[in-house]
Structure formats: structure tokens, C-alpha cells
Amino acid sequence: MNAEVAAATAAPEKKEFWRWQENTWFDESKNWKDAKIITCGIDVGSVSSQAVLVCDGELFGYNSMRTGNNSPDSAKNALQGIMDKIGMKLEDINYVVGTGYGRVNVPFAHKAITEIACHARGANYMGGNKVRTILDMGGQDCKAIHCDEKGKVTNFLMNDKCAAGTGRGMEVISDLMQIPIAELGPRSFDVETEPEAVSSICVVFAKSEALGLLKAGYTKNMVIAAYCQAMAERVVSLLERIGVEEGFFITGGIAKNPGVVKRIERLLGIKQLETKIDSQIAGALGAALFGYTLMQKQAAK
């Protein structure tokens, strides 16, 4: 069989446009062996899992990856990914806190804390003590949270019944448009005129509406813009239910999508606080910080 025939008969390569970047990071300027207290936060979400290491109350490293079909394995894999890079063993960690959808299935966790409290604590670390309103746009749910200057939750609301306004919704559109998920945000601004938001709030119906728009002559970028606008309107209505205070911060994977973030800022009339830390680790970071506080309390007794 010649090369041309082989190429023509080969199965087409299946591209996973939805697949977001998994990543691992640690602070190379520090040595974890110098730390007195090492705590770990494991956030097992419905779509992604993160393990964050905190040394003496400061972020040291993290690993963010896709959640598999088994929560305990996802937790183990997330932590192993960072421990292997830095030569750490589980015994070296003083306290582990599990959070997220699969928090009760983290086998080596000393305590489980809800993702609502952990996201508030993580956002307080990432955005500083001015953070008051947090929007967590998770894989399959969306949360609006108010917190005080210490990162303690004062008001929260969660919508986990509907996938509209979640990362999974964006993955569906990414696959439908056959555009890598990281490109959706920038491409949503590459339009001559801003289209109306897609009217459906349901991901399933939004998908069929998007197909209808393509048939009607919309470019892919226009459809993406319409979907990003719909997602922004959806989460803003959620936020407005608890009210929006200055000191706005977005966590979760969607925080990396400027197409949604800038539209949310436009609708609210405020800018979100900046951070250099990966928005997806907020929950696990908050969990690790809770662990650090618990260790300090134990030491003080």
C-alpha cells in the first residue's frame, strides 16, 4: 500500500478541542525541606482536580489535571504529579484537606471542607484582603460568594442544577466549533459587531441554537461571541441575586477565558482584581490554607 492510499484509508485523527492545559508548577526559589509546616489542599472537582502545597502558609506548588472516573484516584494522581517533581512523600505533609465535589473521597485527607469556604479563602490569598465578591465558574456548577476581609464566607449561592455558565458548557461549544478551548476567548472579540447573546440558557439548547446561527450565516467567531455573552449574562444574574460589592474576583477555569470575563466586567461595570496565580487552584489553595490554620491552632494548644 503506497503512502497516499494509507493516508486516505487511515482513521481520521480525533482532535479534542475541549482539552484544556493541565499544568504543574512549584516555586524553584524555595526548598520545601526548610518549611516547618507543610499542608496540602486537594480539590476534586467534577471536571478538574488540583493538589496545592502550602509551606508555612505560603503557596509552594500545585498540580492541576482532569478528573478521572474515580475520585480517590484523581486525588492521588493530582498529588503524585507535584510530589514526584519535588521529591516529596505523603509522610512529609503534615495535614491534608479535601474539598470540591469529591472531597469525601480523598483517602488521605484529615478533614473535608466545602468548596465554598475554600474558594473564599483561596481568593482572599490570590486577590488580597480587598476581595469581597467571588464568582467561581467551575466545571459543572457556578457559585457566587461574598466574604469578609479574612476570607470568611458571609453570603453564598450555588447553582449546580444547570450547566449553563459552567466550564463544561464552554467545552461543548469548543467541540462544536472545532476550535481549541484556549482560543475561544480571544476569537470572541474578532467580530465586526457584537451579536446578541444566544437566547437559550440551557447548554443543550444553546448548542442547537449555535448550529442554527451557523446555518443562518453567522461566522464561528460571532457564534462564540454570542455564547460568551450568554454565559456572562447568565452568571451576572446569579451574582445580582446576592449583590455585587467592589473587590470582585473570578475563580475557576472560565476565569482564563477573556471572552467571558471582559463581558462580565462590562455588564457589572467593575474590573476584577488581578492575580498571577492560576485561577483554577483557588479551591485547593484555600483548603491548604485552612489546613495551615488548623495546624497552627493545634500547635498553640
Added chain:
Amino acid sequence: MIANYGYKDGSGEYYISIDTDKCIGCAADRACLTACPKHMFEIITDDYDDEVAWVKKECTRALAYDCAGCKPAGGYTSLPCTTACTPGAIKHSW
């Protein structure tokens, strides 16, 4: 803390909000637990180690249906849960 349990879907917004600060040392002797005909409330220890009421997880996605019986159409003039909660911690959004 104001905890909102429920959801928004194509038919409307259905949230039960609980002011947990009013739950601590409940002045109504946890009357919400027995007042709700569907037994939707439960006492938990929250993330800040306070004993407060919450809406059971399995109930939060069906409030529009589960609470319908206690609304005026069901023959009630006031909601049993909000009436029983004399500190005024429980509110319905609809």
C-alpha cells in the same frame, strides 16, 4: 452567613435562604426540622464549626416541586418553615 440553597432554571428562581447567624443557639428550638412536611431541613456543623440548619442536598434541586404544597395554592396562608422559625432565619425567594 446567608446560605442560599436552590437553583435558577428556565421556569424561575427557587432559593431558600438561611441566615445561619440566627441559627446559632436557635431561639425556636430547631422548630424548622419538624415544621417542614417534607423534612427538608437538617442541622449540620458548618465549615466554621457552628451548628446550623441547611437544606438537605437531595432536596435543593427540586424546591419548586417540593415546596409547592406549602404555597397558597396548597391551602397554606403562610409557609410552615418560615412561621416556625421565629428568629426569622428562613426566607423563600418565590
